[in-house]
Amino acid sequence: MQRRWWQGMAFRAALCLLAVPGMLVAGEAGTTVTATLGGVPANPGDPVEVPLHLVSEGDAPAALVIFVAFDPAQIQPVAGYFATAPGGAQFEGMPGVAYGLGAAAPGEAAVAAGKFVDSHAPAPGLLAIGVAGLNANPIGDGVVALLAFRVTPGVAEGATVVLRGVDADHPPVLVGDKEALSTAAHFDGRALALAIVDGGIAVGCLPAPPVRSIHATRDLADGVRICWEPVLIPEAAYRVFRSETADPSLAVALGTGWTLQTEYFDTTAAPPVRIDPGGCFRAARYAPVTYFYWVKARGTGYCEGPLRSSPAAGARAISGDMPGQGCAGQSAAGTRAAAGFGLVHGAALALALFFGRRARRRT
Numbered sequence: 001m002q003r004r005w006w007q008g009m010a011f012r013a014a015l016c017l018l019a020v021p022g023m024l025v026a027g028e029a030g031t032t033v034t035a036t037l038g039g040v041p042a043n044p045g046d047p048v049e050v051p052l053h054l055v056s057e058g059d060a061p062a063a064l065v066i067f068v069a070f071d072p073a074q075i076q077p078v079a080g081y082f083a084t085a086p087g088g089a090q091f092e093g094m095p096g097v098a099y100g101l102g103a104a105a106p107g108e109a110a111v112a113a114g115k116f117v118d119s120h121a122p123a124p125g126l127l128a129i130g131v132a133g134l135n136a137n138p139i140g141d142g143v144v145a146l147l148a149f150r151v152t153p154g155v156a157e158g159a160t161v162v163l164r165g166v167d168a169d170h171p172p173v174l175v176g177d178k179e180a181l182s183t184a185a186h187f188d189g190r191a192l193a194l195a196i197v198d199g200g201i202a203v204g205c206l207p208a209p210p211v212r213s214i215h216a217t218r219d220l221a222d223g224v225r226i227c228w229e230p231v232l233i234p235e236a237a238y239r240v241f242r243s244e245t246a247d248p249s250l251a252v253a254l255g256t257g258w259t260l261q262t263e264y265f266d267t268t269a270a271p272p273v274r275i276d277p278g279g280c281f282r283a284a285r286y287a288p289v290t291y292f293y294w295v296k297a298r299g300t301g302y303c304e305g306p307l308r309s310s311p312a313a314g315a316r317a318i319s320g321d322m323p324g325q326g327c328a329g330q331s332a333a334g335t336r337a338a339a340g341f342g343l344v345h346g347a348a349l350a351l352a353l354f355f356g357r358r359a360r361r362r363t
Contacts, residue, residue, distance in 0.1 A: 033184045037199025040305040045153040052145040060138035062187040064131040067166035067180045072125040078102035081148035093144025106252035107143030135187040157245030208297040208305030216314025223267040224314040227327035240264045241294045288315035
């Protein structure tokens with residue numbers, strides 16, 4: 001809980017910097033950080049992921065707060081699109097602050113620097129993204145965050161929804177009596193010059209075909225391996241989604257982005273839950289935590305495809321089980337007995353201890 005409080009306060013303090021001009025120390029000339037919002041296609045009513053790329057000329061930032069303005073009649077952030085770790089759940093319990101929107105997730109550059117990413121919507125048509133963590137780690141070049149939006153049904157195909165970064169070169173955006181301004185900071189508190197290149201969502205595209213033959217393992221102790229058949233489109237990339245129910249509308253995206261591989265290893269799946277501690281003559285009993293997995297595709301000339309209605313069910317195995325065979329060998333589900341002495345082994349051990357004691361007494 002202490003870690004969550006610290007991270008929440010770090011994000012809150014970073015957002016408050018915009019309300020206190022001069023709080024950041026002036027940066028050195030020649031140091032520029034450029035954040036670029038990606039351009040992606042999507043269809044009306046569909047969700048879409050927008051990458052936020054970072055390039056630094058000079059000192060790399062240790063923390064970022066990026067404000068993105070948009071037309072709320074055309075798109076809306078998708079709350080809960082991404083898995084809550086390491087974002088959303090970190091900011092729970094802070095009164096009066098709506099953190100943990102789940103519409104942003106860390107990209108590969110943020111993960112490599114040990115940063116967490118979270119978002120909130122301070123006003124209609126405005127999304128705030130915070131990137132923070134250990135100040136000693138600079139954020140390298142690359143995708144620092146992924147943003148999830150949904151195109152409003154009824155937006156005309158052929159339209160382009162503009163994503164405008166709020167920086168010093170753009171018209172100001174007011175949140176109450178404060179001015180929203182994106183900021184970048186060095187680990188020593190120096191402000192770094194930040195420029196944001198606008199992005200957009202091109203409405204109207206050919207969706208990728210659905211991904212079929214999805215399999216999820218139940219016999220691996222350190223995670224769940226998900227495998228699927230490739231989609232035959234140019235430069236196909238894939239995104240894995242997971243839910244604790246079979247409802248695809250509740251599924252969240254896993255990982256730090258799209259993959260070119262046709263398998264994914266989910267190490268964030270919970271291990272089996274002990275439902276009976278067992279005893280000397282009774283084995284402990286465990287119930288697997290089942291998850292449901294979907295995969296969607298996209299590619300050159302194809303935007304994000306749909307999630308199939310039928311998911312693959314998978315779960316982590318008990319750590320004492322024999323090594324599994326991955327997607328090639330599926331094992332049966334259900335409550336398992338393990339991690340303890342079974343009836344035969346328990347009885348044998350008890351007899352050995354009993355006769356051992358008697359032998360010592362005789363001597």
